[in-house]
Amino acid sequence: xxxxxxxxxxxxxxxxxxxxxxxxxxxxxxxxxxxxxxxxxxxxxxxxxxxxxxxxxxxxxxxxxxxxxxxxxxxxxxxxxxxxxxxxxxxxxxxxxxxxxxxxxxxxxxxxxxxxxxxxxxxxxxxxxxxxxxxxxxxxxxxxxxxxxxxxxxxxxxxxxxxxxxxxxxxxxxxxxxxxxxxxxxxxxxxxxxxxxxxxxxxxxxxxxxxxxxxxxxxxxxxxxxxxxxxxxxxxxxxxxxxxxxxxxxxxxxxxxxxxxxxxxxxxxxxxxxxxxxxxxxxxxxxxxxxxxxxxxxxxxxxxxxxxxxxxxxxxxxxxxxxxxxxxxxxxxxxx
Amino acid sequence: xxxxxxxxxxxxxxxxxxxxxxxxxxxxxxxxxxxxxxxxxxxxxxxxxxxxxxxxxxxxxxxxxxxxxxxxxxxxxxxxxxxxxxxxxxxxxxxxxxxxxxxxxxxxxxxxxxxxxxxxxxxxxxxxxxxxxxxxxxxxxxxxxxxxxxxxxxxxxxxxxxxxxxxxxxxxxxxxxxxxxxxxxxxxxxxxxxxxxxxxxxxxxxxxxxxxxxxxxxxxxxxxxxxxxxxxxxxxxxxxxxxxxxxxxxxxxxxxxxxxxxxxxxxxxxxxxxxxxxxxxxxxxxxxxxxxxxxxxxxxxxxxxxxxxxxxxxxxxxxxxxxxxxxxxxxxxxxx
DNA sequence: CGTTAGCACTCTCGCCGCCAGGTTGCTAAA
DNA sequence: TTTAGCAACCTGGCGGCGAGAGTGCTAACG
Numbered sequence: 001x002x003x004x005x006x007x008x009x010x011x012x013x014x015x016x017x018x019x020x021x022x023x024x025x026x027x028x029x030x031x032x033x034x035x036x037x038x039x040x041x042x043x044x045x046x047x048x049x050x051x052x053x054x055x056x057x058x059x060x061x062x063x064x065x066x067x068x069x070x071x072x073x074x075x076x077x078x079x080x081x082x083x084x085x086x087x088x089x090x091x092x093x094x095x096x097x098x099x100x101x102x103x104x105x106x107x108x109x110x111x112x113x114x115x116x117x118x119x120x121x122x123x124x125x126x127x128x129x130x131x132x133x134x135x136x137x138x139x140x141x142x143x144x145x146x147x148x149x150x151x152x153x154x155x156x157x158x159x160x161x162x163x164x165x166x167x168x169x170x171x172x173x174x175x176x177x178x179x180x181x182x183x184x185x186x187x188x189x190x191x192x193x194x195x196x197x198x199x200x201x202x203x204x205x206x207x208x209x210x211x212x213x214x215x216x217x218x219x220x221x222x223x224x225x226x227x228x229x230x231x232x233x234x235x236x237x238x239x240x241x242x243x244x245x246x247x248x249x250x251x252x253x254x255x256x257x258x259x260x261x262x263x264x265x266x267x268x269x270x271x272x273x274x275x276x277x278x279x280x281x282x283x284x285x286x287x288x289x290x291x292x293x294x295x296x297x298x299x300x301x302x303x304x305x306x307x308x309x310x311x312x313x314x315x316x317x318x319x320x321x322x323x324x325x326x327x328x329x330x331x332x333x334x335x336x
Numbered sequence: 337x338x339x340x341x342x343x344x345x346x347x348x349x350x351x352x353x354x355x356x357x358x359x360x361x362x363x364x365x366x367x368x369x370x371x372x373x374x375x376x377x378x379x380x381x382x383x384x385x386x387x388x389x390x391x392x393x394x395x396x397x398x399x400x401x402x403x404x405x406x407x408x409x410x411x412x413x414x415x416x417x418x419x420x421x422x423x424x425x426x427x428x429x430x431x432x433x434x435x436x437x438x439x440x441x442x443x444x445x446x447x448x449x450x451x452x453x454x455x456x457x458x459x460x461x462x463x464x465x466x467x468x469x470x471x472x473x474x475x476x477x478x479x480x481x482x483x484x485x486x487x488x489x490x491x492x493x494x495x496x497x498x499x500x501x502x503x504x505x506x507x508x509x510x511x512x513x514x515x516x517x518x519x520x521x522x523x524x525x526x527x528x529x530x531x532x533x534x535x536x537x538x539x540x541x542x543x544x545x546x547x548x549x550x551x552x553x554x555x556x557x558x559x560x561x562x563x564x565x566x567x568x569x570x571x572x573x574x575x576x577x578x579x580x581x582x583x584x585x586x587x588x589x590x591x592x593x594x595x596x597x598x599x600x601x602x603x604x605x606x607x608x609x610x611x612x613x614x615x616x617x618x619x620x621x622x623x624x625x626x627x628x629x630x631x632x633x634x635x636x637x638x639x640x641x642x643x644x645x646x647x648x649x650x651x652x653x654x655x656x657x658x659x660x661x662x663x664x665x666x667x668x669x670x671x672x
Numbered sequence: 673c674g675t676t677a678g679c680a681c682t683c684t685c686g687c688c689g690c691c692a693g694g695t696t697g698c699t700a701a702a
Numbered sequence: 703t704t705t706a707g708c709a710a711c712c713t714g715g716c717g718g719c720g721a722g723a724g725t726g727c728t729a730a731c732g
Contacts (some may be wrong), residue, residue: 025724040676043725061683061724102553103498113594139475141489151487151495153477159487161495162439217438235571236590239583247575247583254572258449361695376705379696397695397712 002052007077008035009045010054014066014074018316021242023063068282068315071294075279075319090118090328097332104158108231111309111329116234118325120241121313122257125333126267127229130154131191132305138186138218140179145169150217156305164217170210178211182218191219232257234311243292243314252289253312262287267308270297277323282315296322300333309333338388343413344371345381346390350402350410354652357578359399404618404651407630411615411655426454426664433668440494444567447645447665452570454661456577457649458593461665462603463565466490467527468641474522474554476515481505486553492641500553506546514547518554527555568593570647579628579650588625589648598623603644606633613659618651632658636669645669 002010012033016024026042029035035042046064049055054070057063066074088094093114101107108125115123134155141149146169151161186194194215235254244250256262266286270278280295294317297310309329311322338346348369352360362375362382371378382400385391390406393399402410424430433447444461451459470491477485482505487497522530530551571590580586592598602622606614616631630653633646645665647658 023724027724038676039724040678041674044675047726057725059683061681063724102500102556136479137477139487141473143472143493147493149489149493149495151475151489153485153487157479157483157485157499159485159495159497163493164438220438233594236587236594239587239590245583247581247586250583251572251575254575258569258572359695363695374705375695376707377703380704383697393696395712397710399695 002049005035005037006045006049008033009042010049010066010070011074011077013046013049013055013064014070017066018318021316023058023065025063028063066316068284071281071315071319072284075281078320078323079277079279088328088331089324093118094328094331101332105229105231107333108229109233111332112231112233115309115311115325115329116237119311119313119318119322120234120237121311121317121322122232122234122238123311123329124230124232124257124263124309125329126264126308126310127158128156128301128305128307130158130160130305133158134188134190135186135194138179138182140175140182140214142170142172142175145171148175150214152218162217162220164214166210166213174210178208178214181208181211182214186215186218195219230260238313241314241316243316249292253293256287256289257312262290266290266295267297267310270308270310271299271306274299277326279319279323294319296326298326298330300330307333338385341371341373342381342385344369345378346385346402346406347410347413349382349385349391349400350406353402354654357652359394359401361399364399402652404620407617407651407655408620411617414656414659415613415615424664424667425660429454430664430667441565441567443669444565445569447668448567448569451645451647451661451665452573454664455647455649455654455658456570456573457647457653457658458568458570458574459647459665460566460568460593460599460645461669462600462644462646463494464492464637464641464643466494466496466641469494470524470526471522471530474515474518476511476518476550478506478508478511481507484511486550488554490641498553498556500550502546502549510546514544514550517544517547518550522551522554531555566596574649577650577652579652585628589629592623592625593648598626602626602631603633603646606644606646607635607642610635613662615655615659630655632662634662634666636666643669 009029012029012035013024016028016032026039026046029042030037030039046055049070050057050064054067054073055064056067058065097107097111097114100110104127108127112123112125115121115125130152135152136155136157137153139151139153141151143149143163146166147163148166148170149161149163151159153159189197198212198215198219238244238250238253266280276298278295278297280290280297282294283291285291285293285295292315293312294315295310295312296317296319297308299306299308301307309326311317311326313322345365348365348371349360352364352368362378365371365378366373366375382391385406386393386400390403390409391400392403394401429450433443433450436443436446440463444463448459448461451457451461466488471488472491472493473489475487475489477487479485479499482502483499484502484506485497485499487495489495525533534548534551534555574580574586574589602616612634614631614633616626616633618630619627621627621629621631628651629648630651631646631648632653632655633644635642635644637643645662647653647662649658
């Protein structure tokens with residue numbers, strides 16, 4: 001429905017706006033791109049593109065600026081064109097990050113830092129859900145007769161721990177017994193499995209109160225890490241973007257970010273959607289606080305559970321670069 | 337050297353400026369505080385305070401604003417007066433946070449959030465150094481014949497872990513043997529002890545290459561968590577402060593914060609100074625990037641090692657409130 | 673019919689001058 | 703030492719003005 005030239009004009013306008021962060025006019029467009037037509041013709045095209053809702057003027061007699069819808073077609077083109085099959089970008093960085101990895105948390109943090117630097121956006125890396133993963137081993141460490149640490153190692157190598165307080169003294173032998181029992185029963189199960197087994201109350205061994213207490217903690221602890229383990233870096237990158245030169249623009253974004261819940265929901269969608277990358281542009285985001293930013297998110301799998309790596313920036317972000325960078329980060333985190 | 341009234345004037349000015357964030361003039365001062373003298377007298381006092389370097393005018397014919405030196409005397413007064421012995425503030429919050437604690441990381445995060453909310457500043461909570469703490473237990477979990485997870489539980493209950501890759505296959509038996517050996521030799525030691533023992537090469541058992549490899553990782557892993565485990569929250573609180581309404585003001589602060597190293601040094605000083613609270617005001621900070629902010633930091637001990645809890649805000653921050661809040665956070669984290 | 677050139681129109685932005693408000697420093701008096 | 707009065711000073715907001723940039727319209731051209 002859009003003539004080939006008009007698509008080219010739209011694309012050129014968006015590229016220029018992404019680069020210079022200023023409204024783009026017909027003359028600039030003909031000067032910077034080989035469109036082969038005069039500014040007057042471009043003016044007609046711009047007018048049509050505005051009618052179609054892809055661009056708008058901040059005010060009469062200013063250049064045009066892309067709308068969310070404009071970015072959307074731009075990004076769709078990007079995704080459906082060669083970009084998806086492109087050879088792996090940033091390979092050197094990927095290798096370096098992977099080599100530096102000795103622990104998931106550290107790797108997540110470094111990847112997040114690299115991503116922020118690469119894209120000039122804020123980056124978020126969330127750990128894979130431990131809830132979905134299988135349990136490899138459980139260790140109980142006594143702190144005192146009334147307290148112990150539960151350490152759960154998941155199949156994919158994640159380690160989570162939690163301190164539990166008993167209502168009565170528990171001897172070292174009892175603790176060792178509980179540990180053996182727990183390992184016998186829980187290893188190879190997911191937290192969901194365990195929850196179900198508990199509810200059905202079928203497993204004889206699980207009736208022991210001490211064991212039940214510990215299992216409760218194990219489950220809660222696995223669940224907690226679902227929401228708890230995220231690394232985010234790059235607020236300073238965001239501050240450098242002209243759209244956030246005013247604190248009022250950044251405030252709602254930071255509030256959402258520090259709250260977590262909204263972001264989690266968005267990321268869950270990213271996982272469920274299942275595509276290689278999810279791009280949410282401005283008002284496509286679930287809350288109005290995020291109406292001014294775009295999110296490029298990408299699930300990465302570690303075994304059966306999935307984490308998410310994402311960047312958040314102004315809607316004027318460099319989508320091509322962001323998508324490439326996020327996919328590189330996915331590579332880093334995907335293999336173990 | 338400063339007359340009693342002039343001290344009162346200085347104090348009143350600072351309190352007003354902290355509250356309203358606007359330069360304070362002689363008239364406002366006499367209206368809002370019972371100074372018992374006329375604006376003209378206060379003008380003389382203000383002039384003297386300016387000569388002494390405690391206050392300054394943003395420009396002729398504006399009110400006065402405190403200098404870093406002004407805040408310094410204000411804070412010194414605060415610390416030397418009753419505030420130090422005051423009954424514990426925020427007791428309810430302390431209890432609630434403590435009760436919600438099941439894991440150090442979660443407790444740190446929640447405490448940080450509470451602190452940010454309470455003070456309208458950015459808050460940072462750093463985990464105690466694991467390097468200084470004694471090792472309680474070491475667990476090795478095999479991931480594959482070439483990989484294992486090392487889990488170290490410190491005396492104070494902190495758990496850190498790390499994945500190690502072997503150059504050749506390691507059987508389950510070998511791993512179990514190494515684990516026994518490590519526990520026999522390392523439990524009760526600090527990472528520093530272990531390092532020394534390794535260097536002196538005195539302990540026969542430590543000559544085994546597999547064990548050495550693992551010990552190296554253990555030490556590195558303990559060291560890494562020294563710099564790695566910090567929680568910070570409250571950028572949004574900072575954004576609400578008028579001094580950070582412009583992104584340019586916040587940018588250097590965020591850069592330092594995301595870099596870590598500068599902050600670490602400052603915090604080390606807080607620990608070494610040994611007082612109950614360290615207050616760094618504006619230019620007292622070690623780097624120029626932090627010249628516009630104040631830091632209220634406070635070490636908290638968990639066993640032998642020490643962590644730091646701090647808030648960072650504009651020099652115009654509510655010092656009394658910040659100090660109270662930080663000490664409350666100290667209470668939360670101090671007990672286990 | 674699509675494209676182009678010319679032109680009048682509109683709007684923002686920066687600059688300037690102006691006025692009002694608030695604060696100071698000085699001087700003289702209590 | 704404190705106070706009252708007064709002139710001087712500076713910022714901040716408001717309105718007007720001109721420059722610059724971009725548009726939309728109209729008419730001509732292939």
